Amino acid sequence: MSIKLEFSLLTKHTTHPPTNIAFVGFGPMPLSSITLAKFHLPNTGFYNFDIDPPANALASHLVSRDPDLSRRLIFHTTDLLNITTEVLHKEAKVKAIEYLEKHMAPEALLMLRSGFEVLTIYHPTTSEVINSVVIARKLGGQASEKQ
Known part of the structure; x- marks a missing residue:
């Protein structure tokens, strides 16, 4: 997905950057953080989390020579929720989403990239159901690789 498209999708749901x-x-x-910061969101801070210390070191070094980017792009080496570097299992993914739901600021947006094909999105229109539902299918792989 191109960064321009990501930015376009994001701005459809916000009234201000x-x-x-x-x-x-x-x-x-x-690259998403760098491009969004440099060309689309010049006043936004970017908090980048990765579990891999060498990846963080390289990313931080990449922006270190640009005073603006090095000020606005912050890199954290952390294992969010103590999830291992192994392929995330369903329970770990659910735990991560629940953690984000609990700790995100009200009205904060969550943009997910994934290897899923969205089949249906349902947004409730009555007070009986309060949660939206997304049905997606994992792209590629074998049927036996279900998670």
Whole structure:
């Protein structure tokens, strides 16, 4: 997905640029953070979380020569929720989403990238159901790889 498209999708749901954006698992080349900061969100802070210390070191070094980017792109080496570097299992994914729901600021946005095909999105129209539902199918792989 292009960064321009991500920015377009984000701005469809906001009336003003976000003050801060968090990226989880960006790796050694935080191109989304860099491009969004440099060309689309010049006053936004970017908090980048990754479990891999070498990836963080490379990413931090990449922006270190740009005074503006090095001030606004912050890199944290952390294991969010103590989730291991192994492939996340369903329980760990649920735990991560629940953690974000509990700790995100009211009205904060969550943008997810995934290897899923969205099949249905349902937003409740009555007070009987309070949660939206998303049905998605994992892309690629074998049927036996269900999570």
